[in-house]
Amino acid sequence: MLTTLKTYTVQDICNGFVYNELEGKGLFGLGGKLTIQPEYQRNYIYADGKKDVAVIQSILKGYPLGLIYFNKVADDKFEVLDGQQRITSIGRYVTGKFAVKDQNDLEQYFSGLPQELQDKILNTELLIYECQGSESEIKEWFKTINIAGVPLNNQELLNAVYSGPFVTLAKAEFSNSQNANVQMWSAYISGNVNRQDYLAAALDWVSHGHVGDYMSQHRYDDNINELKTYFTSVIDWASSVFIDVKNEMCGLEWGRLYEQYHQNAYNPAEVSQKLRELYADPYVTNKRGIVEYILGGCSDTKLLNIRIFGEADKQTVYEQQTITAREQGVSNCPLCAMGNDANHDRIWKLSEMDADHVTAWSRGGSTDISNCQMLCKTHNRAKGNK
Ligand SMILES: [Zn+2]
Numbered sequence: 457m458l459t460t461l462k463t464y465t466v467q468d469i470c471n472g473f474v475y476n477e478l479e480g481k482g483l484f485g486l487g488g489k490l491t492i493q494p495e496y497q498r499n500y501i502y503a504d505g506k507k508d509v510a511v512i513q514s515i516l517k518g519y520p521l522g523l524i525y526f527n528k529v530a531d532d533k534f535e536v537l538d539g540q541q542r543i544t545s546i547g548r549y550v551t552g553k554f555a556v557k558d559q560n561d562l563e564q565y566f567s568g569l570p571q572e573l574q575d576k577i578l579n580t581e582l583l584i585y586e587c588q589g590s591e592s593e594i595k596e597w598f599k600t601i602n603i604a605g606v607p608l609n610n611q612e613l614l615n616a617v618y619s620g621p622f623v624t625l626a627k628a629e630f631s632n633s634q635n636a637n638v639q640m641w642s643a644y645i646s647g648n649v650n651r652q653d654y655l656a657a658a659l660d661w662v663s664h665g666h667v668g669d670y671m672s673q674h675r676y677d678d679n680i681n682e683l684k685t686y687f688t689s690v691i692d693w694a695s696s697v698f699i700d701v702k703n704e705m706c707g708l709e710w711g712r713l714y715e716q717y718h719q720n721a722y723n724p725a726e727v728s729q730k731l732r733e734l735y736a737d738p739y740v741t742n743k744r745g746i747v748e749y750i751l752g753g754c755s756d757t758k759l760l761n762i763r764i765f766g767e768a769d770k771q772t773v774y775e776q777q778t779i780t781a782r783e784q785g786v787s788n789c790p791l792c793a794m795g796n797d798a799n800h801d802r803i804w805k806l807s808e809m810d811a812d813h814v815t816a817w818s819r820g821g822s823t824d825i826s827n828c829q830m831l832c833k834t835h836n837r838a839k840g841n842k
Contacts, residue, residue, distance in 0.1 A: 457589035457597065466515070466546055467578040473547035475500075478634060480650065482544030486534065490526070492543055494535040494619075501650055502541045505554070511545040512556045515580050516573065528588045537587060537594065550577065611652035611659075611667075618671040625680045630655035630687075644694055646707030661711030662686040690714045697722045697751075700731055704743045717751040730754065739763045739823045757818055765811040769825045774806045777830055789832040791839075799832070810836040 469490070474483040480500050482492040493500070502508040514521055524539030536543060548554060555563040566574065587594065608616070615623050629635065633649045647653025656667070662683050663670035674683075690710050698705065727750055734746045745759030752759075778788040786793035787802045789809065809830040815821030831839065 457587055457593050459588075460586045462584045462586055463581045464584055465578065466550070466580045466582065469543060469582060470547050470550045470578075473551055475544065475548055475551065475553060480633065482540065482547050485543065485547060489532050489534060491529075491533075491535045492540050492547070494527075500541065500544045502545045503548070503554070507541070508545040508548065508554060509556045511542050512549045512577070515546070515577050516556075521580075521582060524582055524584045526584055526586045527594055528586050534586065537597075539584075546577075609651060611656040614668060614671055615652065615655075618668075618675050620675045622671070622674045622677045622680060625678075626655055626658070626683060627652075629680060629684060630658050640695075641691060643701045643706060644691060644708070644710055657711070658683055658687040661690050661714070664711070664715070689718075693718050697724060697727055698731065698747065699724050699728050702731075702735065702743070702746075705747060708744065708747055713748060713751060720751070722751075734760070739817055754818070762817045763823045765823060765825075765828050769828055770811045770830065771806065772825060773811070773828045774809065774830050778803060787832075788830070789835055790829060791835040792832055802832075804832050806830075808832060812836050812839060 464486070468487075469485045471485065471487045473485045473492075475481070476483055480503075482500055484490060485492055502511070511521065521542055522539075524542065525537040526534040526539075527537040529535055549556070550566050552565050552567055555565045555568075558564045558569075566577070569577075587597075589597070615627065631649055631652050631654065632638075635649075638649055638654070641654060645654050645657045647656075659667045659670060674680075693714050694705075694710050695701075730750055731746060734740050734749070735743065739762050740746065740760045741763050742759065742761035745761065749756060749759040774788070777790070781788035781793065781803065784793075785801055787799055787804070789799070789802070789804055792799040792802060792804075810833055812829050812831045813821045813823065814827050814829050817823065821827045
């Protein structure tokens with residue numbers, strides 16, 4: 457890869473700067489010669505009143521902004537390879553999109569700065585490496601650089617590696633915070649639209665976890681019909697089976713749940729009632745497991761992580777059982793006591809026993825001392841497997 461070190465002033469770079477509010481992107485600069493956010497780049501994420509402000513304050517204090525890399529795509533045509541967040545921050549400031557505090561703690565837009573500070577910003581020189589290489593070289597390199605501040609996450613890297621019409625269309629649908637559906641999707645998907653988390657979920661679902669393969673196969677598709685249809689099917693299914701929306705539903709493996717359970721019929725009213733009972737049950741300590749517990753026919757109680765008996769309760773029940781057992785000359789494990797083998801009168805130590813729900817939790821048994829019995833580990837395991 458060929459690289460040439462150049463210097464440009466802020467004024468050069470901001471010449472013809474365009475920021476698109478709708479797409480959340482800085483588009484062009486350098487008098488039209490520079491594409492600031494090529495398709496494989498992430499959206500602008502510095503507009504948080506901190507990172508963008510820090511860029512401008514660095515310039516005002518004369519601190520270096522770090523190296524910026526351009527990818528030379530044709531004679532006099534460049535794309536920003538690394539530095540788009542900084543450049544977009546500068547462009548947005550110079551074009552009056554946000555203010556920074558001056559030394560008197562007053563918010564100042566660019567146009568309100570004294571002329572010498574405006575000049576200082578515009579004349580600041582930026583160090584730029586212009587790189588020339590094949591697409592695969594550029595992308596390989598892009599994959600390995602650690603971009604100052606916020607490293608690319610996995611989906612952002614995949615978008616870079618598989619850039620093309622498919623990624624462009626997919627981002628317009630799933631990485632677009634202006635999409636009216638995002639609010640509804642956020643009940644099921646955790647993370648941030650701008651950082652590609654929704655796109656990552658959609659791709660994960662449709663590809664059953666083989667995101668890279670899927671993106672590679674569909675890279676040059678001119679539509680995202682399958683991706684969109686599958687995603688909509690999963691969301692529609694989840695929202696029709698579960699009419700209640702709970703915080704714990706956000707970020708579940710909905711794609712896997714859909715694959716595993718969508719052929720089953722559910723009665724949403726019954727599901728809703730069961731869901732509310734389980735949410736209200738103090739013994740259910742893993743609320744995130746409730747959805748799959750219900751989908752699976754309310755049998756796998758491991759998903760719910762039912763509260764276990766406390767040490768003090770176990771100790772109390774152990775003492776009671778052991779006193780009675782010694783009086784009767786039988787084992788302190790009631791199931792051993794019923795048998796005729798060598799353990800019939802064996803007194804187990806507390807550490808050799810486990811607490812058992814006399815009436816199983818799934819049949820309405822509670823996790824308080826009145827429903828606790830101590831069994832030897834063998835019998836407890838045997839009972840648990842039934
Ligand atoms: Zn036993």
